[in-house]
Amino acid sequence: MAPPSWAPWRSFVTLLRREVLRFLKVAGQTLLTPIITASLYLFVFGATLGERIQVLEGFSYAQFVVPGLILMGVINNAFANSSSSLFVARYIGNILDLLVTPISPAQFILAYTLASMLRGLLVGVAVLSISTFFAELPWASPLAGAAMAVLASFLFAQFGIIAALYANTFDSLSMFNNFLILPLIYLGGVFYPISILPPLWEGLSRLNPLFYLIDGFRHALLGVGDTSLLTAFAAALGMSLVLFTWAAILIGRGYKLRN
Template sequence: MKRFRQPEKFVAWLPFATLLQKEVRRFLRVSFQTLLAPIVTASLYLFVFGATLGERISVMEGFSYAQFVIPGLILMGVITNSFANTSSSLFISRYLGNIVDLLVTPISAPQFIFAYTLAAMLRGLLVGSAVLGISTFFAELPWVHPFATLVMAALASFLFAQFGLIAALHANTMDALSMFNNFLIVPLIYLGGVFYPISILPPFWERLSHFNPMFYIIDGFRQTILGVGDVPLIVSFSATFAMALALFCWAALLIGRGYKLRL
């Protein structure tokens, strides 16, 4: 019998599972940078706004400032880490050229997208859960709609994982990639109501905040926990869902066409 013989059976789900496992291993190998550092940063925010300044600030009737700010900080951890995972992993693969290892294999575009996305969601939700755990030392939250909280967190994580893929494909340099985070995501998060409800803003700035997509994600997520928000939950959820769908279609189109992946 010949020892070299092509396998007769191929396991259809194995390419997807392998890529997912590889992506998870990738961020776990550098867990100080990918998990611990964002948890420490969020903990410092919690300490500053929860235990020190928070006691002197009141922005929402019936809730302490710590209670108000914790949902936003949890979501910030979810969002930034989901984005960072897909964007850095795909960009580095492109930059170093080892993306060809995937291009020569039978991995399909949907398998590619979902493996990268699920790994990013796992990292985002791990950081979010850790921040949540630490936040219990600073304030008690009412958890009005816990299932909806999970759905909103997963949706936000999915959305920013797609955005990370898109950014990694469009950026040609590491500098350009960091611009997506520093000049788009971070300002939109900070101005989207993580640290204050937009209802306390002057009318012009309040109206302008409604054009900030981040506002709906943060407001919706906070509302699932505290039960109060600036716009109805269905509006926040619908806006987040629509954005996630739009970005998924965009990422799928780029990856399906091999944009900046295939020569």
């Protein structure tokens, strides 16, 4: 029999283990596919354009674009894991079995979040490893870079939970990614520094929340960016707190979990 101090966490550990095994069992889809996609980006922008274009003084285009591609892999996969897993559980109805277990809303969110963060960070590490064949990164602030990647994975794990609760169909779930996340990523400075834009568009780009994640991560790796690390971390922490609170309120109320 488990000791009293361990018993309240048994359901949490079981759910976390299930969520991790869920994406590992289909690793070809959840891990290999995004790694191949990122590798194609790296080939196009690294091997073909990397030495021919320069958008940041002192760095090749490959060096500039690699941090954005790494974080894009982290963001997309953290969001995909929590959103798809929770939505499918709602769709087929087995979420009801989970709700009768002695698991608190905080443990519920934490289990989905940690599994999603793990998937996102695994993809990010894999993309980073592959990127070494195309560009050498100076790693100006490695701890800051790791912290920003962790924050980004946490933030989009929360957003995935929120999207899974609001979506009513698979099409509506995919809209969050196709019409919100991807446009914000592409317009957030993955492929270009916003400092080269006209003043109006640069100002609008600073309203893009993903700009601070991407630029902060790039700043940590390269040592230069369009905004300060402090500003980037403040924005990331603020967004993470808002989305976590939002997700906690929805889960605590059982929003769309019982119907």
